Amino acid sequence: MHEKTITITIDERGNSTPDLEGFAGQGCEKAFDDFRGGDMVKVERKKPVYYAGQQIEREKSRR
Amino acid sequence: MSKYSVNQTVLREEKYLVEALKEMGYQVEVHPDGAPLNSYYSDQEAKVANIIIRRDQLRGAYGDVGFVRQPDGQFATIKDELDEYRGYGARWLGRVQQLYKEKQTLAMTRAKGYTLKSREVIETSQGEQVRLQFVARR
Numbered sequence: 001m002h003e004k005t006i007t008i009t010i011d012e013r014g015n016s017t018p019d020l021e022g023f024a025g026q027g028c029e030k031a032f033d034d035f036r037g038g039d040m041v042k043v044e045r046k047k048p049v050y051y052a053g054q055q056i057e058r059e060k061s062r063r
Numbered sequence: 064m065s066k067y068s069v070n071q072t073v074l075r076e077e078k079y080l081v082e083a084l085k086e087m088g089y090q091v092e093v094h095p096d097g098a099p100l101n102s103y104y105s106d107q108e109a110k111v112a113n114i115i116i117r118r119d120q121l122r123g124a125y126g127d128v129g130f131v132r133q134p135d136g137q138f139a140t141i142k143d144e145l146d147e148y149r150g151y152g153a154r155w156l157g158r159v160q161q162l163y164k165e166k167q168t169l170a171m172t173r174a175k176g177y178t179l180k181s182r183e184v185i186e187t188s189q190g191e192q193v194r195l196q197f198v199a200r201r
Contacts, residue, residue, distance in 0.1 A: 017070070036070050045068070
């Protein structure tokens with residue numbers, strides 16, 4: 001099982017950029033919410049791996 | 064990585080804001096009910112703030128700098144307009160937000176079971192970046 005890591009970069013303009021590795025689907029959303037901490041989202045993009053995780057979760061729930 | 068976002072830090076929690084300002088070397092006044100700010104022109108209408116740095120600590124500033132809690136819970140900055148161009152503008156506020164966000168993140172991760180793996184300070188052409196790496200236990 002892959003380790004779940006989060007790298008957050010905070011710049012001098014007050015922007016923070018969380019970068020998640022090893023997460024998928026709802027686990028990804030939960031971790032993002034934790035690290036956003038009520039901040040204002042300026043840019044957000046989901047990557048293909050995110051949707052792949054959702055597909056796996058759907059298949060598990062069908063079984 | 065499955066998701067990417069850029070977030071603008073919102074100052075909401077007094078504790079981390081005060082800690083950030085102290086780390087910048089300021090002695091901070093905290094007034095839960097608000098206190099007036101001093102400005103360069105004594106005849107200007109006094110503005111009220113909850114967290115205040117007096118101008119004797121702000122090199123070159125015309126007035127005090129304050130943070131006032133707004134109805135939505137966010138802190139807004141109050142200062143003399145002229146001080147925007149005397150070192151207390153967006154860049155100064157960005158540094159406050161950077162320190163605030165780091166402190167808030169470290170506290171949140173301790174409470175929610177993430178483990179700090181590393182902390183790096185990276186020099187870039189756009190200033191210092193703080194990079195924190197965590198491992199999720201779950």
